[in-house]
């Protein structure tokens with residue numbers, strides 16, 4: 001047996017793994033439907049959010065090693081020390097945002113771009129910022145994002161600054177733990193616009209989910225339960241390759 005023959009099965013196996021991760025089979029679709037059912041049972045009521053999430057193959061966004069876990073209600077590592085949020089958290093935040101077609105939505109923390117695709121699937125035009133260069137660059141070649149070329153605009157930068165050149169936004173979503181109320185971003189909302197963010201509480205590692213609605217004179221706020229996110233950090237970073 002030549003060395004080449006010996007390597008062939010491994011090569012074919014790697015190719016198969018790659019192909020599997022790009023296919024959305026009936027099995028994946030069935031698991032996804034069950035996950036949507038579980039989210040309904042946990043209290044998600046906005047059918048538009050569930051319909052959007054039902055359309056997006058979450059397993060495309062995970063490392064193939066985790067693909068079989070994609071339809072469990074869990075967060076997973078996506079490289080550069082970051083995570084793709086738990087489906088319940090994505091559904092909860094998206095529901096709070098009340099997205100309507102053609103709205104301009106700013107997202108802080110692109111990560112895997114799963115949340116961006118959910119927003120785009122609901123008809124929004126998404127402006128999304130990521131501070132980690134390896135994650136930003138990985139998405140340059142992510143095949144699934146090619147479906148959303150005109151409705152997801154990606155930026156490498158510091159989400160604390162927002163995108164003043166594209167403001168005002170109808171909605172803003174922060175998908176990392178904000179250390180305090182993000183006043184600079186509330187400024188980039190239009191009046192009547194909504195910002196949803198997990199904001200650090202007195203308990204380390206726990207954030208309060210907050211919703212802010214901009215008024216002509218300031219903003220109203222609501223607190224909607226406890227969550228746990230990776231931190232929102234300032235500045236850009238280019239450390240670990242993924």
Ligand code: SAH
Nearest residue numbers: 084109111112114115131159175176232233
């Ligand atoms: N929405 C993502 C969740 C990713 S986790 C998804 O669907 O996968 C949070 C992300 O926020 C990480 O990728 C992290 O690098 C990023 N992040 C943290 N602070 C940031 C900041 N100031 N500006 C932009 N991105 C930030």
